[in-house]
Amino acid sequence: MARPKASSAADSRQRVFDAAAVEFAARGYAGASVDRIARAARLNKAMIYYHFRSKAELYREILRDMFSAVRAGVTAVAASDASPDDKIRGYVDAIAAAAEARPHFPAIWFREIAEHGAHVDAATLGYLRDVMSTLGAILDEGRHAGRFHPVTPILLQGAIIAPLMFFFATAPLRRKIERAGVAGISAVTRDMVVAHIQQLTLAQLEGKIV
Amino acid sequence: MARPKASSAADSRQRVFDAAAVEFAARGYAGASVDRIARAARLNKAMIYYHFRSKAELYREILRDMFSAVRAGVTAVAASDASPDDKIRGYVDAIAAAAEARPHFPAIWFREIAEHGAHVDAATLGYLRDVMSTLGAILDEGRHAGRFHPVTPILLQGAIIAPLMFFFATAPLRRKIERAGVAGISAVTRDMVVAHIQQLTLAQLEGKIV
DNA sequence: GTCTATAAATAGATAGAC
DNA sequence: GTCTATCTATTTATAGAC
Numbered sequence: 001m002a003r004p005k006a007s008s009a010a011d012s013r014q015r016v017f018d019a020a021a022v023e024f025a026a027r028g029y030a031g032a033s034v035d036r037i038a039r040a041a042r043l044n045k046a047m048i049y050y051h052f053r054s055k056a057e058l059y060r061e062i063l064r065d066m067f068s069a070v071r072a073g074v075t076a077v078a079a080s081d082a083s084p085d086d087k088i089r090g091y092v093d094a095i096a097a098a099a100e101a102r103p104h105f106p107a108i109w110f111r112e113i114a115e116h117g118a119h120v121d122a123a124t125l126g127y128l129r130d131v132m133s134t135l136g137a138i139l140d141e142g143r144h145a146g147r148f149h150p151v152t153p154i155l156l157q158g159a160i161i162a163p164l165m166f167f168f169a170t171a172p173l174r175r176k177i178e179r180a181g182v183a184g185i186s187a188v189t190r191d192m193v194v195a196h197i198q199q200l201t202l203a204q205l206e207g208k209i210v
Numbered sequence: 211m212a213r214p215k216a217s218s219a220a221d222s223r224q225r226v227f228d229a230a231a232v233e234f235a236a237r238g239y240a241g242a243s244v245d246r247i248a249r250a251a252r253l254n255k256a257m258i259y260y261h262f263r264s265k266a267e268l269y270r271e272i273l274r275d276m277f278s279a280v281r282a283g284v285t286a287v288a289a290s291d292a293s294p295d296d297k298i299r300g301y302v303d304a305i306a307a308a309a310e311a312r313p314h315f316p317a318i319w320f321r322e323i324a325e326h327g328a329h330v331d332a333a334t335l336g337y338l339r340d341v342m343s344t345l346g347a348i349l350d351e352g353r354h355a356g357r358f359h360p361v362t363p364i365l366l367q368g369a370i371i372a373p374l375m376f377f378f379a380t381a382p383l384r385r386k387i388e389r390a391g392v393a394g395i396s397a398v399t400r401d402m403v404v405a406h407i408q409q410l411t412l413a414q415l416e417g418k419i420v
Numbered sequence: 421g422t423c424t425a426t427a428a429a430t431a432g433a434t435a436g437a438c
Numbered sequence: 439g440t441c442t443a444t445c446t447a448t449t450t451a452t453a454g455a456c
Contacts, residue, residue, distance in 0.1 A: 012421075026325060031240025034450060044423060049451065051421095107324035114317035115236060116382035125390045132392050154398050155406045162376035163368045172326035180335045182342050188364050196365050200410060203419040210409055222439075244432060254441060259433065261439095 013051045015041040025104035028111045067127035070098040074134045084142030089198045106169035149207035167193045223261045225251040235314035277337035280308040284344045294352030316379035359417035377403045
């Protein structure tokens with residue numbers, strides 16, 4: 001199972017991609033340096049322009065990768081034969097899984113929101129649309145099955161995605177705040193947050209609130 | 211009530227502050243340009259270094275302003291003689307009010323989270339600590355009054371702050387996604403979101419969930 | 421595919437005149 | 439308080455050798 005020589009090019013491209021994700025997450029699009037990305041990828045700057053057209057295109061590819069992964073996760077959940085309740089649980093879990101598989105995800109997403117989606121191209125926009133309409137489809141299915149009460153989808157979506165991304169993105173800052181004297185703020189686990197969001201979401205859909 | 215001449219200096223300092231908030235929100239700390247801030251403030255670059263020690267100190271002052279405002283809002287609510295329920299409602303509303311008074315707030319906050327609070331100094335850290343311990347105090351008061359069930363404070367805090375900041379920060383991106391075919395995503399109002407978060411929070415504290 | 425060298429613009433910060 | 443001019447480092451991107 002010797003690795004073929006041809007994979008070395010693919011490896012260098014992947015090294016650029018990975019190093020760029022770290023750099024964009026840490027410094028933002030405008031603050032990221034192509035020089036630093038090259039150094040981290042153990043390559044020279046010219047190789048970045050060989051593999052990608054520009055800094056912007058490299059960044060857009062990272063965005064597409066992030067949201068195509070989320071889309072793939074949630075559409076798989078929606079297409080399964082699980083109950084509407086379990087699809088809601090799976091929807092939350094799939095978003096968490098996509099974020100966890102990419103440590104740069106929450107930071108880049110937060111920054112991209114801050115600049116109004118300036119680098120969100122048509123493909124990424126399509127993934128975002130699909131993620132949201134997938135939740136809508138699950139809600140419709142649950143309603144028609146007589147299990148879900150009517151809700152405002154966008155409020156529900158916000159109550160899922162926001163605390164989830166917030167949890168992952170704030171992990172380093174929470175450690176800093178904890179050292180400043182707020183006890184227990186870092187003790188929250190991924191499973192606690194996911195379970196909490198799942199319960200809150202289902203409680204709304206079961207009409208336990210309002 | 212003629213304005214004294216001395217206020218012109220204060221004005222130029224404020225112009226720098228305001229222009230910097232816009233620039234940092236739009237491009238992030240590393241991406242922000244002192245040149246552009248000066249141009250937007252209708253001043254030259256040297257004036258920025260006259261009023262502030264450095265780009266970093268200018269940025270840190272903006273962070274302090276943001277979180278001292280949040281701290282002031284929530285401590286006023288906690289110190290009032292309202293019921294625990296109303297203090298929870300007021301806590302949510304105070305955070306929303308501080309964010310609304312500063313259009314740059316959500317974007318800068320999201321970016322600062324993304325870089326792990328690298329520019330959060332001791333003063334800002336103190337404000338953050340106070341905001342969180344204020345929620346803890348309201349929860350304690352409600353429990354001792356026999357009105358609130360025990361909850362995990364940090365999960366509750368996340369379920370308040372995250373959707374709130376997310377709502378404000380994503381407004382421009384949501385308009386972009388709406389144009390891509392997701393209807394109604396921009397129709398959500400500030401009052402709907404605040405009311406929703408207030409209800410969700412109180413439902414948890416009243417033990418309606420879990 | 422990978423490199424060095426370099427172009428052309430812009431960065432943060434300061435000196436010194438007024 | 440406000441300005442122009444400038445220093446030094448760094449920026450994105452490309453040309454061209456191998």
